[in-house]
Amino acid sequence: MIEIENLTKTFGSRTLWSGLSFTVPHGEMLALTGPSGSGKSTLLNCLGLLDQPSTGAIRHEGRDITGFGPRAARHYRRDVLGYLFQNYALIDNATVAANLAVAMKPRRARKATPSITDALERVGLAGREKEQVHRLSGGEQQRVALARLIVKQPALVLADEPTGALDHDNTTMVVDVLRSMSKDGCAVVIATHNDAVRDRCDTVLTVGTTTQPEPVRERQHS
Numbered sequence: 001m002i003e004i005e006n007l008t009k010t011f012g013s014r015t016l017w018s019g020l021s022f023t024v025p026h027g028e029m030l031a032l033t034g035p036s037g038s039g040k041s042t043l044l045n046c047l048g049l050l051d052q053p054s055t056g057a058i059r060h061e062g063r064d065i066t067g068f069g070p071r072a073a074r075h076y077r078r079d080v081l082g083y084l085f086q087n088y089a090l091i092d093n094a095t096v097a098a099n100l101a102v103a104m105k106p107r108r109a110r111k112a113t114p115s116i117t118d119a120l121e122r123v124g125l126a127g128r129e130k131e132q133v134h135r136l137s138g139g140e141q142q143r144v145a146l147a148r149l150i151v152k153q154p155a156l157v158l159a160d161e162p163t164g165a166l167d168h169d170n171t172t173m174v175v176d177v178l179r180s181m182s183k184d185g186c187a188v189v190i191a192t193h194n195d196a197v198r199d200r201c202d203t204v205l206t207v208g209t210t211t212q213p214e215p216v217r218e219r220q221h222s
């Protein structure tokens with residue numbers, strides 16, 4: 001569970017958002033919406049410790065992560081977080097399997113985590129382990145990034161426009177996988193301009209104009 005309390009972000013004299021307070025419990029999906037430049041990516045970056053809020057606190061399982069030093073931040077990113085970005089953030093000159101292997105926990109720490117084979121099957125890339133990532137299409141690369149999340153099994157997923165470059169079927173697959181991860185207990189935060197993606201979430205926060213999420217009315221959960 002991640003809790004945001006009275007969060008504000010300013011750049012110079014410009015306030016992006018202020019007084020943000022909300023919680024994303026295990027098993028819930030929150031959509032961040034709002035016009036371009038409203039600060040959705042900046043908020044995700046604060047949750048992922050890539051940026052710092054100007055004031056306020058972010059707590060993960062009760063611990064204030066904004067006060068983390070470099071070592072604790074590294075462990076938080078490694079042990080808690082899963083990222084999904086529009087540009088995939090894959091290692092281009094490595095194979096599909098190698099990209100997934102870097103996300104897997106050490107063997108002794110794995111319980112019933114899905115194998116690389118299982119994860120690739122789940123995203124429709126069965127048997128593609130040995131292919132170089134740079135030879136894959138954009139939609140296929142995003143599915144590799146999704147398979148990497150499946151093997152990592154993070155407690156919190158931060159997704160920044162994860163379906164921006166995808167067709168309808170791939171968009172549906174990405175949201176289906178995120179939904180099923182949230183059903184397994186993961187908290188998911190997605191910045192999106194896509195109304196269909198927003199409508200598959202539990203709550204929506206319109207960044208810059210509201211300070212608390214509202215329920216998504218048109219639910220179409222699978």
Ligand SMILES: Nc1ncnc2c1ncn2[C@@H]1O[C@H](COP(=O)(O)OP(=O)(O)OP(=O)(O)O)[C@@H](O)[C@H]1O
Pocket residue numbers: 011016034035036037038039040041042043191
């Ligand atoms: N380090 C920085 N210094 C100054 N301004 C910044 C910095 N980082 C981001 N900004 C500004 O903050 C604003 C919000 O950017 P952000 O990328 O968070 O918006 P967004 O809502 O995600 O936009 P989009 O929907 O277009 O992706 C932008 O105007 C951006 O230029």
